[in-house]
Amino acid sequence: MADGSGFSPAPAAAKDVLFGFTLAQLLAFGLMVAFVVISPFILYPVFLMNVLCFALFACAFNLLIGYLGLLSFGHAAFFGMGGYICGHLAKVLGLPPELAIIAGGLVAAALGAGMGWLAIRRTGIYFAMVTLALAQMVYFFCLQAPFTHGEDGIQSIPRGKLLGFFDLSNDFTLYWLVAGIFLAGFLMIHRIVHSPFGQVMKAIRENEPRAISLGYRADDYKLIAFILSAGLAGVAGATKSIVFGIATLNDVHWNMSGEVVLMTLLGGLGTVFGPVVGAAVIITMQNYLAEFGAWVTVMQGGIFVICVLAFRRGIIGEIANFLRVRL
Amino acid sequence: MSNTTTERTAGISSGQQPALLETRGLTKEFRGFVAVSDVNLSVQPGTIHGLIGPNGAGKTTCFNLLTKFLQPTRGTIHYNGRNITRMAPADIARLGLIRSFQISAVFASQTVLENVRLALQRERGASFDFWRSEAPLRAYNERAMALLEDVGLAEYATATAGSLPYGRKRALEIATTLAMDPKMMLLDEPTAGMTHADVDHIVELVKRVAQGRTVLMVEHNLKVVEGLCDTITVLTRGRVLAEGPYAEVSRNPEVIAAYLGTDPEQSGAMAHA
Structure with missing residues (x-):
């Protein structure tokens, strides 16, 4: 019943300026696009592509936890399955990369429809447990199924030619594709959140019984959001498999589900830009601290503890709170 | 499941015009504990109907049964001549039967x-x-x-x-409910936890928005019930103890005893009336 969110009385909600973005968000978006465009000239493109894939993954995850309050602990299943399907289609059937990525996303969405249909019957910790259990089933399926090649994974997936024309074996060319996919996915999520559907979604997060009493069947919205989130996670995983040329068990392992939770928490739950920043920080750490081996995991654990103890809103959440804007 | 003869005769039993909301033998058991037992309720269209009773009388359970947030163990609920006993809560909202919540639901x-x-x-x-x-x-x-x-x-x-402060949250909730243009409103203790000034404000509001609508309200505050309700149903231990206009019900010795036995302060209010 405590309704004190720490706000001074009746703060007016910021006005949308363009495409559902507030002014602050528009500036942040400009900054992000500028970074995406400039960074490949400074940093290693493959590393950046890895960041973008995980950023999209985290954004897709955030769609559920941030705007519907559903904590999925099985998102690796969609990320990994997207990679496997994409890799298999590109390598064995010789599909062009764009079709393979789309197929990866669609299969992940279909998997999400099945898993979501079962999981949304529960809420809170039980929802998380059901998604984890179902994702573990997917993991063991991937361990045993012939097309995934078990422990070896799918190796040397060809990057191919985009639309039969742009040769993606060039890191730079591939980078623009990945950047395009990331931005398209990012904007799609933003649109979902700021659609008539998004309004109902947020209402369900705020007060599910009340939303039901207004005639909204909450489960329908949860399932649709789950499918969308799974599909986008699949696209992220598929893109990653094209970038690295491999699809392995790592990406369907529950560790990956935990990692995306960490990225989103670190960046800022329910913020638009938080998951992107969280993914960038975690991937950068894994990349540049790789020489410390297993200690990276310990450091990640430490960061998680600090995050929970000291800045619960996450990096972007704290900044937004400090500047009193929505980001 | 829906028995056509029951549907056709629903509401005629009262001898007046057919009831908008009617329950027959409504019962809810929780692992052997009977919270609501064989309740026959009939709400006439265009009236404000109060559901009162001492703590633990089963008012809230009854309310949750009517709003479909709970499934009854036995009995039927008819709304507008239609059997809604097994419908989902979101679907009865689509029929124009809208509920409010005890804690302000915004x-x-x-x-x-x-x-x-x-x-x-x-x-x-x-x-x-x-x-x-x-x-x-x-x-x-x-x-x-x-x-x-x-x-x-x-x-x-x-x-x-x-x-928003609490009282205004409730006003917002009522505005949201009105936006649905409900045929019937189910209000769960609309004045719970309010100051005197806010109570008067909400009573006025409910009186105004009830024009041309049917209202069933669960209420603790007997003053509110007296001022607002056309008909009152008193529940004790899950059963209907009395039903009728406030003046009649408040003189019923059984009702006075039920209130005296559990909540002297409330029964005092009852005696004053």
Whole structure:
């Protein structure tokens, strides 16, 4: 019943300026696009592509936890399955990369429809447990199924030619594709959140019984959001498999589900830009601290503890709170 | 499941015009504990019907059965001649039977305007369109503002609902309920936890919005019930103890005993009346 969110009385909600973005968000978006465009000239493109894939993954995850309050602990299943399907289609059937990525996303969405249909019957910790259990089933399926090649994974997936024309074996060319996919996915999520559907979604997060009493069947919205989130996670995983040329068990392992939770928490739950920043920080750490081996995991654990103890809103959440804007 | 003869005769039993909401033998058991037992309730259209009773009488359980948030163990519920016993809560809302909540139920992080718009938005169907912008929703802004003005919240339209004080949250909830243009409203203790000034305000509001509508309210505050309700049903231990106008029910010795036995302060209020 405590309704004190720490706000001074009746703060007016910021006005949308363009495409559902507030002014602050528009500036942040400009900054992000500028970074995406400039960074490949400074940093290693493959590393950046890895960041973008995980950023999209985290954004897709955030769609559920941030705007519907559903904590999925099985998102690796969609990320990994997207990679496997994409890799298999590109390598064995010789599909062009764009079709393979789309197929990866669609299969992940279909998997999400099945898993979501079962999981949304529960809420809170039980929802998380059901998604984890179902994702573990997917993991063991991937361990045993012939097309995934078990422990070896799918190796040397060809990057191919985009639309039969742009040769993606060039890191730079591939980078623009990945950047395009990331931005398209990012904007799609933003649109979902700021659609008539998004309004109902947020209402369900705020007060599910009340939303039901207004005639909204909450489960329908949860399932649709789950499918969308799974599909986008699949696209992220598929893109990653094209970038690295491999699809392995790592990406369907529950560790990956935990990692995306960490990225989103670190960046800022329910913020638009938080998951992107969280993914960038975690991937950068894994990349540049790789020489410390297993200690990276310990450091990640430490960061998680600090995050929970000291800045619960996450990096972007704290900044937004400090500047009193929505980001 | 739905017995046509029952449906046709539903409501005629009272001898007046057919009831808008009627229950027959409504019973809810929780692992052997009978919370609501064989309740026959009939709410006439256009009236304000109060459901009262001492603590633990089964008012809230009964309310949750009527709003479909709980499934009855036995018995039937008919609304507007239709058997709604096995319907989902979201679906009875679509029939114009809208409930309120005991704790103020607003969408805290959304603006006051958006809160009301969410109810108006029902008109365009389920709103599954996740690919569209919010532009089509702006068409509802004007009506949302009119509703907010009606409950005196117009100046708060752009504030987040969570930042409103308690009394205003309740007013917002009523505005949101009204936006659904309900045929019948089910109010769960609309004045619970309110100051005197706020209580009077809400009583006025309920009286005003009940025009041309049917209201069933669970209420603790007997003063509120006296001023508002046309008919009162008294529940004790899950059973109907008495039913009728306030003046008649408040003189019923069994009712006085039930209140005296559990809550002297409330029975005092009853005796005064």
